Amino acid sequence: MLAFKDFRSRELAKRALGVIEKLAAEESYTFMHVCGTHEQAITRHGLRSLLPANIKLIAGPGCPVCVTPASEVDAAVALAEEGKVVLTYGDALRVPGSELSLAQVRAKGCDVRVVYSIREAVKLAQAEPEKEMVFFSIGLDTTAPSVAAEIARGLPENLSILNALRLTVPVMELLLGLGDLRFEGYLAPGHVSAIIGAKAYEVIPQAYGMPVVISGFEPLDLLLSVAMLIKQVKEGSAKVENEYSRAVSYEGNLRAQELVNKVFEVATTQWRGIGRVPFSGLKLREEYAEWDARRRYALKESRGVDIRPGCSCHLVIIGKLSPQECRMFGSVCTPAKPYGPCMVSQEGTCNVAYRYSQQVV
Amino acid sequence: MCLAVPGVIKEIRGNIAVVDYGGVVKEADISLLESVDVGDYVIVHVGYAITKLSEDEARQSIAAWKEALERLARF
Ligand code: SF4
Numbered sequence: 001m002l003a004f005k006d007f008r009s010r011e012l013a014k015r016a017l018g019v020i021e022k023l024a025a026e027e028s029y030t031f032m033h034v035c036g037t038h039e040q041a042i043t044r045h046g047l048r049s050l051l052p053a054n055i056k057l058i059a060g061p062g063c064p065v066c067v068t069p070a071s072e073v074d075a076a077v078a079l080a081e082e083g084k085v086v087l088t089y090g091d092a093l094r095v096p097g098s099e100l101s102l103a104q105v106r107a108k109g110c111d112v113r114v115v116y117s118i119r120e121a122v123k124l125a126q127a128e129p130e131k132e133m134v135f136f137s138i139g140l141d142t143t144a145p146s147v148a149a150e151i152a153r154g155l156p157e158n159l160s161i162l163n164a165l166r167l168t169v170p171v172m173e174l175l176l177g178l179g180d181l182r183f184e185g186y187l188a189p190g191h192v193s194a195i196i197g198a199k200a201y202e203v204i205p206q207a208y209g210m211p212v213v214i215s216g217f218e219p220l221d222l223l224l225s226v227a228m229l230i231k232q233v234k235e236g237s238a239k240v241e242n243e244y245s246r247a248v249s250y251e252g253n254l255r256a257q258e259l260v261n262k263v264f265e266v267a268t269t270q271w272r273g274i275g276r277v278p279f280s281g282l283k284l285r286e287e288y289a290e291w292d293a294r295r296r297y298a299l300k301e302s303r304g305v306d307i308r309p310g311c312s313c314h315l316v317i318i319g320k321l322s323p324q325e326c327r328m329f330g331s332v333c334t335p336a337k338p339y340g341p342c343m344v345s346q347e348g349t350c351n352v353a354y355r356y357s358q359q360v361v
Numbered sequence: 362m363c364l365a366v367p368g369v370i371k372e373i374r375g376n377i378a379v380v381d382y383g384g385v386v387k388e389a390d391i392s393l394l395e396s397v398d399v400g401d402y403v404i405v406h407v408g409y410a411i412t413k414l415s416e417d418e419a420r421q422s423i424a425a426w427k428e429a430l431e432r433l434a435r436f
Contacts, residue, residue, distance in 0.1 A: 003416050003419035003420040003423060004367065004402065004414065004416070004419050006419070006423045007419070007423070012423075012426070012427070012430070015430045016426075016430060019430055089407070116407065116408055117390075117407045117408025117409065118407070118408075119390060119408050120408070139407070142406045142407075142411060143406065143407055145393050145409065145411065146390070146393075146406070146407050146408060146409040149390070149392060149393060149409070191404060191406060191411065191412075194404060194411050194412035195411055195412075224426055243422070245415075245418045245421075245422055246414050246415050246416070246418040246419040246422065247367075247404055247412050247414050247415075248412070253393060253394075253411060253412060255393055255394070255395060256393045256411065259393070
């Protein structure tokens, strides 16, 4: 597919860089992305050093693992300790709870298993109907439809959901409301947008006057998106533009949206390092409450220790601090022995920064 | 959790498609998409295809960008 390969073209990327340099001239611009996969792409392709020095790209809250609060990990840990089989994505295994991670209770002999998708969790539950299983469902807008689809299809009796799904746009709004973060535009996450559509971001330019460009993940995608943002700032306009139109439509994936709405309702939820954000989480609707692990096992919400002493994740997550500015970075805190949540996942800002500074790909 | 690379559909069996990511082949659930065929490019997230890539759109945006880059370069 030639047209897709063009987005990897070095020649075009070089030209785009030249244009960005001209466009940006003497002004300084800071743009925030909110996507772990964007962070990986930006770092892997060395875009920060390729771009002129007056253009800064900062990472916001885009890694689902990093923003899952300790209280939710604690709930999963408690279930595992009670003898339930806890199923989750590999990335969620090492996220610190208040005291323990799922990996640590697994080492103590609890039954914690890694699955690639909720489909696999369903199959495991079907294969061992005598065991009570709980799927620890972390993720953002992109992950929600798969979970909704399986719940709507009907889960096996012995499987329930410890839901920790979160929505991206409300937290993008919240950051703008903080008032002390300085950036001139948002690079919106391509695959979240494939689900929610470009329309979901309209509120950001409308209510906050902030430009938004939905970006793909190839170097050229990101460079063109940066050029589009600079152009908006220069023209004094603020709108939602879609650079990633080959994968994202204005309406998004309507079938997926319908499923998510059918199974979940929007709720206020806690984000690690950020706090409680209104309308930013998903909760199972009453009709599906029997699949809610919190109900089934009468779980109590713990307060949870989200940020351990010395960890700066609360500042890294909102783009106020770069990982290297945390004094734990690379000494106390490494991907092999993460101290804070941003070092755990392959998408975590600190994890990405560490791996690429070590040239480990 | 996210795989940014598109894969191409090689085979469809009911709700399940066999997707090839440049040599690595995996199954994906396609029930979130309205219509997909063998040969379509899709983005898969945690085992579910979430969107189909449009080659027309790709071609159009590249063409539009080539033009814009030329215009801007002459600035
Ligand atoms: S380096 Fe470790 S301790 Fe510091 S902010 Fe990142 S994850 Fe937290």
